[in-house]
Amino acid sequence: MLMIADYFLTFSGVKALATTVQRWVVVISTIALALGVANITILHGRIVLKRRGKWYLSLWQIFIMWLIVVMGSVLTTAHPLFRLLFDNMYLNPYNTIVTLLCFSTFAAGYRALKIRTLETAVFFVSALFLMLMLAPIGEIIWAGFPIIGRWVADVPSVGSMRGLMIGAAVGLVAVGLKTLLGLERGWLGRE
Amino acid sequence: MRALERIDRRIIYLTLIVIVAIMTLTPAGLPLLISRETRLAYDTIEKLPAGAQILYSLDLDIMGWLQGGPQAIAFLQHLLNRPLKIVLIGWRPDSEFLILKTLTSVDLKGKKYGVDYVNLGFVAGGETAMAGFAADLRKVVRTDYGGTNLDEIPMMKTITSAKDFSLVVCPNTGEPGALGFIRQWRIPYNVPIITSQPPMTVPEFVPHVQAGTLVAALPAIRSSAEYELLIKKPGLGIAAQDAVSLGTLALLAFIVIGNIGTVWASKSGANRK
Numbered sequence: 001m002l003m004i005a006d007y008f009l010t011f012s013g014v015k016a017l018a019t020t021v022q023r024w025v026v027v028i029s030t031i032a033l034a035l036g037v038a039n040i041t042i043l044h045g046r047i048v049l050k051r052r053g054k055w056y057l058s059l060w061q062i063f064i065m066w067l068i069v070v071m072g073s074v075l076t077t078a079h080p081l082f083r084l085l086f087d088n089m090y091l092n093p094y095n096t097i098v099t100l101l102c103f104s105t106f107a108a109g110y111r112a113l114k115i116r117t118l119e120t121a122v123f124f125v126s127a128l129f130l131m132l133m134l135a136p137i138g139e140i141i142w143a144g145f146p147i148i149g150r151w152v153a154d155v156p157s158v159g160s161m162r163g164l165m166i167g168a169a170v171g172l173v174a175v176g177l178k179t180l181l182g183l184e185r186g187w188l189g190r191e
Numbered sequence: 192m193r194a195l196e197r198i199d200r201r202i203i204y205l206t207l208i209v210i211v212a213i214m215t216l217t218p219a220g221l222p223l224l225i226s227r228e229t230r231l232a233y234d235t236i237e238k239l240p241a242g243a244q245i246l247y248s249l250d251l252d253i254m255g256w257l258q259g260g261p262q263a264i265a266f267l268q269h270l271l272n273r274p275l276k277i278v279l280i281g282w283r284p285d286s287e288f289l290i291l292k293t294l295t296s297v298d299l300k301g302k303k304y305g306v307d308y309v310n311l312g313f314v315a316g317g318e319t320a321m322a323g324f325a326a327d328l329r330k331v332v333r334t335d336y337g338g339t340n341l342d343e344i345p346m347m348k349t350i351t352s353a354k355d356f357s358l359v360v361c362p363n364t365g366e367p368g369a370l371g372f373i374r375q376w377r378i379p380y381n382v383p384i385i386t387s388q389p390p391m392t393v394p395e396f397v398p399h400v401q402a403g404t405l406v407a408a409l410p411a412i413r414s415s416a417e418y419e420l421l422i423k424k425p426g427l428g429i430a431a432q433d434a435v436s437l438g439t440l441a442l443l444a445f446i447v448i449g450n451i452g453t454v455w456a457s458k459s460g461a462n463r464k
Binding site for chain 1: 198200203204207221222223224226253254256257284287288291292314315316317319320322323326327330331337379390393394395397398401410412413416432433435436437438439440441442443445446448449450453
């Protein structure tokens with residue numbers, strides 16, 4: 001209620017109180033990160049101590065996590081050694097794994113986009129124009145691809161997205177009101 | 192012909208690998224048209240007066256760096272090319288590392304830290320912190336990334352809240368990102384926002400562009416190449432476009448082949464009946 005009041009009212013007392021609460025959120029969020037590290041250490045530490053399943057992966061997880069924490073704290077995140085670890089053990093391998101998704105997307109597109117009904121035909125034609133709008137070769141093949149693709153992106157796609165957004169926003173207001181009035185108690189663990 | 196409907200996925204993977212490898216090692220240099228949105232974002236930054244204060248909010252995660260990284264670098268390079276004051280910040284834990292990575296990927300053009308740009312690093316708290324930062328940034332952030340008090344940094348002496356910023360540039364994936372800025376910066380303080388997003392999430396932001404609450408929402412991969420052309424600094428964005436083009440054509444070819452196989456199979460089945 002305080003945040004809603006701060007958003008719509010301009011009383012200095014409300015603003016000061018809201019600012020204080022916002023600072024508390026920043027502090028709590030920072031502590032939550034440390035809590036997350038502690039939780040992961042406890043969770044995987046139990047697995048290592050009991051030698052359950054692939055416990056060596058849990059040991060590796062704890063080792064790497066604390067290595068990064070200690071190095072970041074002692075050397076700072078701008079240190080070349082930390083950057084080397086970050087780039088070569090986190091960023092690049094993560095991006096490599098993510099890139100593998102393109103293979104499954106490619107194969108899924110081939111298998112899934114079979115035109116059997118009118119709806120799938122419309123879906124395929126829309127996807128065709130959108131893909132060729134985004135790929136530079138589309139405008140080389142035919143100047144109409146980006147024009148029609150732009151229309152598909154700006155008119156039917158945005159129209160349906162707008163409907164979804166407004167529907168979700170109305171639902172969110174309803175849930176928010178129920179929560180503030182105490183009618184929705186699921187977040188307290190009660191039904 | 193039935194085999195067209197069930198091509199071994201290893202052939203599909205091998206085709207994709209060969210296409211991407213060839214196009215990456217020997218790019219064809221296919222021409223690229225600049226879209227209306229990229230031109231609008233570029234012109235908005237070009238028209239900023241000298242000395243304007245800009246918030247550069249890098250809200251990419253590690254997964255988003257692949258798509259949004261080239262655009263993030265292009266945005267920052269453009270801001271550094273102009274006589275602007277840039278405050279860099281991130282609201283996601285990965286942002287801090289990616290801000291440093293972006294800073295090492297650009298030409299600083301002789302700009303001085305603390306005078307022309309300052310890095311505030313990662314600020315925890317998501318959209319709540321964003322709102323607090325907009326109201327009074329010193330209530331949320333006291334020091335820069337290196338621990339220097341903000342009052343000791345020359346360019347931060349005139350910056351106290353969102354009202355002091357002329358523009359927010361926000362390459363992002365996920366929350367809080369551009370939507371948080373719309374709610375906490377654009378609506379209350381009328382600060383214009385330019386964002387780049389993964390292509391599949393751009394439709395979510397186009398209503399905001401049409402309503403005027405966003406200046407532009409750029410689809411990261413394609414727009415990064417266009418932006419690199421505009422700022423005349425070719426990079427990863429342009430390098431990827433040939434592979435994107437041929438990969439798209441290959442996917443469409445496989446889809447057409449699969450559909451030919453499906454039609455043939457259904458006709459053969461009908462004939463037998």
